[in-house]
Amino acid sequence: MQSDALSATFSALADPTRRAMLARLAEGEATVNELAEPFEMTLPAISKHLKVLEKAGLVSRGKKAQFRPCRLQAGPLKDIAGWVEAYRHYWDESFDRLDSYLEEIQKEQQR
Amino acid sequence: MQSDALSATFSALADPTRRAMLARLAEGEATVNELAEPFEMTLPAISKHLKVLEKAGLVSRGKKAQFRPCRLQAGPLKDIAGWVEAYRHYWDESFDRLDSYLEEIQKEQQR
DNA sequence: TCTGTATTTTACCAAAAAGATAATTAACTA
DNA sequence: TAGTTAATTATCTTTTTGGTAAAATACAGA
Numbered sequence: 001m002q003s004d005a006l007s008a009t010f011s012a013l014a015d016p017t018r019r020a021m022l023a024r025l026a027e028g029e030a031t032v033n034e035l036a037e038p039f040e041m042t043l044p045a046i047s048k049h050l051k052v053l054e055k056a057g058l059v060s061r062g063k064k065a066q067f068r069p070c071r072l073q074a075g076p077l078k079d080i081a082g083w084v085e086a087y088r089h090y091w092d093e094s095f096d097r098l099d100s101y102l103e104e105i106q107k108e109q110q111r
Numbered sequence: 112m113q114s115d116a117l118s119a120t121f122s123a124l125a126d127p128t129r130r131a132m133l134a135r136l137a138e139g140e141a142t143v144n145e146l147a148e149p150f151e152m153t154l155p156a157i158s159k160h161l162k163v164l165e166k167a168g169l170v171s172r173g174k175k176a177q178f179r180p181c182r183l184q185a186g187p188l189k190d191i192a193g194w195v196e197a198y199r200h201y202w203d204e205s206f207d208r209l210d211s212y213l214e215e216i217q218k219e220q221q222r
Numbered sequence: 223t224c225t226g227t228a229t230t231t232t233a234c235c236a237a238a239a240a241g242a243t244a245a246t247t248a249a250c251t252a
Numbered sequence: 253t254a255g256t257t258a259a260t261t262a263t264c265t266t267t268t269t270g271g272t273a274a275a276a277t278a279c280a281g282a
Contacts, residue, residue: 004127006127006130007125007126007127010121010122010124010125011121011122011125013121014118014121014122014125015118015240016115016117016118019117019194022198026197026198026201031258031259032258032259032260033257033258033259041240041241041242042241042242042243043258043259043260044241044242044243044259044260044261045240045241045242046259047259047260047261048239048240048241049240051260052239065248065249065250065258066248066249066250066257066258066259067249067257067258067259068258068259068260072198072201074198074201074202075202077195077198077201077202078202078203080191080195081192081195081196081199083130084188084191084192084195085192086137087133087137087183087185087188088192090137090183090185090188091185091186091188091189126269126270128270142228142229143228143229143230144227144228144229152270152271152272153271153272153273154228154229154230155229155230155231155232155271155272155273156270156271156272158229158230158231159269159270159271160270163269176228176278176279176280177227177228177229177277177278177279177280178228178229178279179228179229179230
């Protein structure tokens with residue numbers, strides 16, 4: 001049971017179906033059936049995925065007659081972006097060079 | 112079975128132990144024992160987590176005597192950053208996709 | 223070659239996730 | 253009220269995940 005929010009978000013995003021659902025919701029509200037339409041999965045399966053996204057705070061649901069319109073809630077994605085940004089200079093070439101430069105200096109100062 | 116790289120990366124990051132291991136590796140190479148030290152888990156458990164990270168391409172391992180020094184490989188994090196950036200304007204008030212689109216056009220017209 | 227240290231592998235277990243089908247609830251419509 | 257549509261719940265199966273304990277492997281040094 002991953003209790004922390006970041007883990008729940010990463011976990012929710014670790015499924016292509018769920019990411020596709022978010023992509024669809026980025027275009028606007030959608031009902032469960034609309035969300036299910038592109039997939040071969042059964043409706044209950046989609047409903048489960050939706051619940052995972054909802055639990056991670058990535059989706060909220062309204063109520064219009066017998067429909068449950070879903071909306072994207074991007075808040076948790078901000079946390080993901082924040083987390084990953086801390087690592088940016090590890091993949092960015094120019095920062096890499098700076099790193100090894102600083103390492104070089106440190107080594108030299110140790111002598 | 113998540114075959115795509117993005118899912119494997121998200122999945123690998125969906126565990127606080129593994130994220131802590133990456134944070135440790137961001138400070139530099141470390142052996143398996145060094146990585147295991149802060150945790151209460153047994154060594155085989157750490158070894159398993161390491162394998163998950165390795166499979167996701169987030170960690171590479173060398174070979175020095177009986178040690179297997181681990182290094183951070185941030186490449187996959189770049190993909191994560193890329194994916195999440197597409198949603199930035201859903202959480203960022205000031206960011207407007209239309210704005211950046213217009214900027215893009217202006218730059219192109221200047222050429 | 224024996225010994226200690228580092229690490230991995232194997233065998234095993236429990237809990238969680240992902241999917242299916244069938245039944246159920248809820249709300250509208252004729 | 254009966255029928256239809258939307259969505260959920262219940263139940264079951266299979267697979268994956270995360271962990272332990274014990275055995276195996278790899279290497280360095282005496």
